[in-house]
Amino acid sequence: MSLQVTTIMLAVDDMDRSKQFYKELGASLGQDFPQFASFELAGGSALGIYPLAHAAADAGVPADGSGFRGVSFHHIVDGPEAVDKTIATAVAAGATIVRAAESAGWGGYFGYIADPDGHLWKIAAA
Structure with missing residues (x-):
C-alpha cells in the first residue's frame, strides 16, 4: 500500500461563502451540489467542502469542536x-x-x- 492524500475535506459554516473564497484563490470548481462541492487543486489533489453538521454526521462525531484542530x-x-x-x-x-x-x-x-x-x-x- 502507498499512502497518499487525494482529497482534503473541510467542514464549513457557509457553503456559498466558502465556494467563493476558494474560487477567488484560483481553485477550479468541479462538483457543485447544495451539501457538497469539490475543487481541483494544482498538483492533482482535490478539496471538498461540506456543511459542518453534515461532515460531522458523516464521520459519526459531534459538530461542536473548536479551537486549533491539530491540522x-x-x-x-x-x-x-x-x-x-x-x-x-x-x-x-x-x-x-x-x-x-x-x-x-x-x-x-x-x-x-x-x-x-x-x-x-x-x-x-x-
Whole structure:
C-alpha cells in the first residue's frame, strides 16, 4: 500500500461563502451540489467542502469542536513577495491574518491565514 492524500475535506459554516473564497484563490470548481462541492487543486489533489453538521454526521462525531484542530495546510511559494501577494489575495477573498508574514529563524519567510471557517493555511517561502 502507498499512502497518499487525494482529497482534503473541510467542514464549513457557509457553503456559498466558502465556494467563493476558494474560487477567488484560483481553485477550479468541479462538483457543485447544495451539501457538497469539490475543487481541483494544482498538483492533482482535490478539496471538498461540506456543511459542518453534515461532515460531522458523516464521520459519526459531534459538530461542536473548536479551537486549533491539530491540522494546518501549507502552501509553498517562490519567495517573500509571493508570500505577501498570496496572503493579500486571500485576505481580499475573506481570509483573516492569524500571523503576519515575517522572516523565520530557519531562513525562510512565512505567515498564517485562516479561511472564512478558521482553517489554518501557512503561506511560506524557503
